[in-house]
Amino acid sequence: MSDQYASGQNGPPKEPYARARRAMPRGGSNALLSFETLAERMEVPKRTVLDNYRAWDIPVVRISDRILRVRERDFEAWIDARTE
Template sequence: MLSFETIAERMELPKRTLLDNYKSWDIPVVRISDRILRVRERDFEAWLDARTE
């Protein structure tokens, strides 16, 4: 499972930008708890591939 920090690094953008936009960008998240969100690596890769085609 990827943290938002890891995803932001891979996308080369600030973590705050990712946090502000992940819903509108439809990034598939998994809620671990009330305050912790993660993204499955395979879901992130599929999401990214769909946007770079």
């Protein structure tokens, strides 16, 4: 088996995810936000977000049967669409 780094000239990449980070669309990250975080950012009680996320059409990601999250970039796009 050949070792691609044996010569020492071509070491492992210093930042393996740099290209993926640059390719990410503008306006937020793929970080998953909890409803508590959404409530803090919106400055409303968590219960308000839980009761209204469907009516407000906030795009959610289902992690399991009981756990929902919202992508940060989707949340920012949702906010931008309602504040313009």
